[in-house]
Amino acid sequence: MFQAHSEDRSAWQVFLVFLRLGLTSFGGPIAHLGYFREEFVNRRRWLSDRSYADLVTLCQFLPGPASSQVGMALGLSRAGYAGALAAWMGFTLPSALILIVFALGAAGYGAEIAPGAMHGLKVVAVAIVAQAVWGMARNLCPDALRVSMMVVATCAVLLVPSAWTQIGVIAAAGIAGLFLFRPAEVPGYDPLPITISRRAGALWLALFFVLLIGLPTVAQWLASQTLDMLNAFYRTGSLVFGGGHVMLPLLQIEVVPNGWVSNELFLAGYGATQAVPGPLFTFAAFLGASMNGPQSGWVGGLICLLAIFAPSFLLVFGVLPFWERLRLNRRMQAAMLGINSAVVGLLLAALYQPVWTSAIYRPSDFCLALIAFVALMFWKLAPWVVVLASGIAGWLMSVML
Incomplete structure (x- = not known):
């Protein structure tokens, strides 16, 4: 069972965890999901990979910012409504306050941010998303059938780039899961402790x-x-x-x-x-x-x-109570096996476009992304350390190369 220590149940602790993420999570929404997975699945073990993928799937179906909604749901599961608000505040307020100050003119040097450092932050997003794809694929696509579904989802999203394509791929994978997987063989999952009726x-x-x-x-x-x-x-x-x-x-x-x-x-x-x-x-x-x-x-x-x-x-508050009960249905669990494979495929597609294509232009970019990936996967360095080092490395490369 995936459980956190008792102190993690307070809204204040939820806020502190998400504040650190809000200060260090560069790279856009797909990278944010990679940060969240590393923090809450691997490090803190608040939920399993399957439950996390289910939650990502739900938030991709909903309009709005998927990564923020995943954070709200995680906060809600830890400390109720106060936890949801704390998660949102911690993750959102750092960038919001910086942008307000920038708008007011107090940060008039925003245009002078070193382009090399900015490029280094884009490159590290490649490593973060690749880490998420690697880990989720190992857990959610363990056989040839689900790997094949993942590949089909990736190709469909890349060849027909559209938000509606993503929703259609997820829906099609769910329908396929109903026919391709036997509900009786679907293992259990770790439900989010949602207390909303x-x-x-x-x-x-x-x-x-x-x-x-x-x-x-x-x-x-x-x-x-x-x-x-x-x-x-x-x-x-x-x-x-x-x-x-x-x-x-x-x-x-x-x-x-x-x-x-x-x-x-x-x-x-x-x-x-x-x-x-x-x-x-x-x-x-x-x-x-x-x-x-x-x-x-x-x-x-x-x-x-x-x-x-x-x-x-x-x-999030309105849909989660129904989603949690719906997931207990055996046929829905079978559908979720197919949907989770598609979710990994969507993440793999995002790794290429826009994450890879907007960051990897030359061999030095690939080398930096590879080192960042190894630092995250095998050296087990904290993501914020890798992000900071990549920004500095990007600036140094822009000066030296």
Whole structure:
């Protein structure tokens, strides 16, 4: 049974764990899932690889930032609602605060970050994702059939790149699992200790839809830029599938034509978001702090940050109670064997595009990624040490080569 020590059950301890991740998790959402797996499956043993893959699968089905939602669910399982909030705050606030300060002009040297150091952070993401693929494949694809399903999923996602393709691949793998695996032979799993009742879950889901439908109506009735901001960012957080990068065109349509943020500032802020650890959705904090109008600065940044993440909280709280019970069904467990194989395939596809293709340009890049991989897998160095060393190495290579 995968259990943590009793002190890990407090919301404060959950916050401290996720704060460290929020300060060191570079590389984007796919890399974040690799960090989470290393921290909570391998190191702290809060849950098994199979349960972690199930949780990743659920969050990929939901709109919003999958890695942040996985963190919320892990916090919820450790310390209830307070744990979910603590996990989100620890993982999100470091990058959000940095971006708000950047927007206010106090960090005006953001454009001068050494490009070599930035490239080193991209390279280490290759090692982090490769470590996650290696470990999950060994546990979740132990035979030829599941390896084949993993390969098919990888090829489908790479050849037809789309968020809908990812969802379709997961659904198809689940259907295949129903026919290819015998439910009676499916081993048990370690359930997340979710204490939310199905009735409470239904209320959270109802609140999600009430806000999604009601905010546009209220914003139309009342001439308030604050309500318009809440509506725009809540709707974006509710409708984005496929990760943080997908929100770029949606937010651009919302804030640039309205004159809230100039297009040049929008693109500069999005570039700065790539330079900080944590979730890409913290870009909302930058936009809120940069707003033209009555709500900007710290207040505007926090409003937009809370608005874009609110749907994720409501969906995680609303769906998990039903998901936990559904997973106990034998046929669902059989489907999950196929789905978990597809999840590994999606991660393998992401290892190539965009992680590998945006980082490995020359032999020195490959050598740095290989050393980082060995440091993580075999030398067992802490991820933040490898990230820091890779950033320094990237800067040194840019100076020397």
